[in-house]
Amino acid sequence: MRRSNARKGLWLATLAATVWVAGPGSEGADSESSGPALTLFFIGNRMSEIEPCGCKENQLGGVQFEATLYAEVPAARSLRVDAGAWTSLALNPERSMRTRYALRAMGGLLDLDAVNVGQPDLEQGPDFFEDVGAKHPEAIARLVSANIYLKAEPGRLAFPAWRMVEKTIDGEQPLRVAIAGTAAPLDKTSKAAQFRTRRFEADYVIGSAADALNEILPEMKAGADLTVALFHGTWPETVELARAVPGLDLLVSTSRPPTVETGPILEGGVRILSVHNAEGKELGRAELRRGADGWTVVGQPVWLPISPQRLVADVAALQLLKEFRANTEELIVQAPRNPTRTYAGAQYCGICHVREYQDWVKTPHFHALDTLIAKGSQYDAKCLQCHTLGFQKDNGFYNVNESRSMGGVQCETCHGPGYEHAAKQNLVRNGSVNAMNPEDRARFLADLKRLNPPSRVEAGTCLQCHTPENDAHFDYDLKIRKVNHEISPPG
Ligand code: HEC
Ligand code: HEC
Ligand code: HEC
Ligand code: HEC
Secondary structure (H helix, E strand, O other), X not given: OOOOHHHHHHHHHHHHHOOOOOOOOOOOOOOOOOOOEEEEEEEOOOOOOOOOOOOOOOOOOOHHHHHHHHOXXXXXXXXXXXXXXXXXXXXXXXXXXXXXXXXXXXXXXXXXXXXXXXXXXXXXOHXXXXXXHHHOHHHHOOEEOOOEEEOOOOOOEOOOOEEEEEXXXXXXXXXXXXXXXXXXXXXXXXXXXXXXXOHHXXXXXXXXXXXXXXXXXXXXXXXXXXXXXXXXXXXXXXXXXXXXXXXXXXXXXXXXXXXXXXXXXXXXXXXXXXXOOOOOOEEEEEEEEEEOOEEXXXXXXXXXXXXXXXXXXXXXXXXXXXXXXXXXXXXXXXOOOOOOOOOOOHHHHHHHOHHHHHHHHOOHHHHHHHHHHHHOOOOOHHHXXXXXXXXXXXXXXXXXXXXXXXXXXXXXXXXXXXXXXXXXXXXXXXXXXXXXXXXXXXXXXXXXXXXXXXXXXXXXXXXXXXXXXXXXXXXXXXXXXXXXXXXXXXX
């Protein structure tokens, strides 16, 4: 049967009649006349992001600003949940370290009530959870999942299925909220699946979310005033789950419906709220109220931009981010002993191309590594790939201690590796070529022409770094004039 749009429409219409928009700081005129109200903050799909890179102003995100939004409502009157996928799919030491700090933030200073474990999150593997848990118990203490099992011990859950939290709204009885976690097993035919590794299958089994929820729901309901399930999966899976667990009050999903922009959506008697954005850029907020027929969402949920421009940074979070940056030093990669020499480095090029060199020094590309040093991000592999030359390739940049001369966006970033060109031109320059016998010399000179680096730089080269994320309005025709060595008059 298809989703009943008529019913949904009716419900939305009913809702519209009683709507007041719940924005931050806005006071509901009817707040005193109704039953207890609870502010729900919901987020998900962090993908290891704890703070934007800072390449561009106005970038959204950052746990230091997320913390500020939570602070607008006392913890006792708010529910804070993460619906999962706080790990990015790229598994490397830098991403794992970011994930570790994301967990520490969620369990520590952000003080979330529950954090769901999604399928991508399992990719980190049991050793990761064990290690984080041993060093920072608070970081994993709020993880919940009712349908992720340990492969080695059939039937045994890898995380607590659900947790109960108590809230105290002024002048009311304590309010008990039961929050369960659920994940969709990886649909191997889905588009998303092709981007995902399946390392998790070695250690975990994901069972049916609906079966697991139905099994624990009576127990959850017995002690709780409100039951919530967090879910990581696609939108169709979200709807399917809601219909399969009619007794549940609220489902918070990492996926959003394809058509309806706001919400909540009612399916099978369950209200669904959706995370709208990824990488920790927006925080969902909804006002929940208990009336005569149970819980409702008052008005429309809102998705608050986590905006550095509008919010004041939380000091404790800044401290955590500082610690993160200091810890990235652990990610240092040693330069190989005898690397293949494909890069010459700007200083070498500059011996002959003096004018181009002097112009380049005046561009921000020259000091791109210094920018990272100033921020304390000089060990962060995520940043270095765009702020250095030949990151972890051949004799390119490896680390700030050993390969400082390959720092910044250099000549060879745009013109391609040029060691051979430089070395051979040097033989011309120092006269060695004149000592060659005519045959060798002819071959050498033919080679020399072939090795000339292309001077024209295509837009695609710039766009590798000037991505929409890092430079939203990059205009090749405009910006090329700032890097084509015409800053100084031709000499
Ligand atoms: C995909 C490539 C890319 C990555 C990855 C990247 N940057 Fe950048 N960064 C850029 C580009 C391009 C600019 C210039 C943007 C502009 O001016 O419009 C920039 C500019 C900056 C600036 C502003 C410089 C200034 O003075 O205006 C800072 C700060 C910065 N990046 C820090 C970082 C940090 C920290 C990281 C890692 C967390 C990082 N970047 C990762 C490409 C990148
Ligand atoms: C020892 C001197 C020397 C060094 C070092 C050197 N070049 Fe050259 N380069 C030349 C000469 C001479 C030419 C002109 C060759 C010709 O006209 O055939 C040239 C040509 C070029 C061109 C093509 C210019 C055009 O008009 O098409 C580019 C681009 C270039 N070099 C970039 C570089 C880069 C990048 C480096 C460093 C990796 C570098 N060069 C190092 C001497 C040098
Ligand atoms: C390897 C990555 C990389 C490539 C490739 C790259 N840039 Fe950049 N670009 C950067 C970074 C990083 C900065 C910021 C440097 C800083 O301020 O620390 C930057 C800054 C700039 C700036 C100054 C800021 C602005 O937007 O006005 C201009 C102009 C620019 N790039 C133009 C270009 C053009 C044009 C190309 C292609 C021909 C190009 N870049 C290729 C990384 C790159
Ligand atoms: C951000 C990209 C970028 C960087 C970095 C860069 N160049 Fe260029 N270079 C260009 C562009 C664009 C042109 C002009 C191409 C054209 O004529 O269409 C150019 C042209 C040249 C030419 C041809 C002669 C001329 O001046 O027009 C040489 C030689 C050259 N660059 C050498 C260098 C050297 C040496 C460095 C490093 C010190 C360097 N370039 C760094 C983009 C870059």
